Amino acid sequence: MPHQAITHLPRAELPANTQALARFLLGKLIIRTLPEGEISGRIVETEAYLVGDAASHAFRGMTVRNRSMFLERGHAYVYLAYGTSFMLNVSSQEAGVGEAVLIRALQPVKGLALMEHHRGTTNLRDLARGPGRLAQALRIDRSLDGADLCGPGEIWLGADEFAGDEVGASARIGITRDADRLLRFYLRGSAFVSGPRALNL
DNA sequence: AGTGCGATTGACT
């Protein structure tokens, strides 16, 4: 069977609406190109951060840290959480609007050995289940902040035949403000989704 | 300049 190259997601295909983008990205691929090889994973869990949302880094406007949230949709916003874990977001909306989608978990697809090396475990389920874990597995840090995920760079979004697995919605994880809004989305039944069982029904 | 607190994780009871 012929090898089918993964195609980049064109920016024009990304929904401008951030909640729609969070759902749209489920099932899509993240491809990380490194000198040692290529890593990829299927997005199985996302969260939306919106304008007027007290839990969002952009709630109080643009700062040095969050300026990538204000880029046109399809750019990376990467920051360090708790001094220990990097978080990968996809900027949403048009330029100047501070909204983004946090990528919370991946189903590992390619580059397993490299991911295992980065993570220090061979447990498949633990390689990219959780935002900090997936960033570590893909060797994502602040140097990728602002990267164009629709371009031919070191990290990009790939299309995938997404059969339309059932999507669940829940409250977002680990936040205290605006905590009741159902802005977390995940593929029902995926073993690679993070979070407590009660939120993954 | 000092302080409090996370969009988390891993180790441990």
Next chain:
DNA sequence: GTCAATCGCACTA
């Protein structure tokens, strides 16, 4: 289930 690690950032003074 609980809890400390760890550090950049936003906020106060």
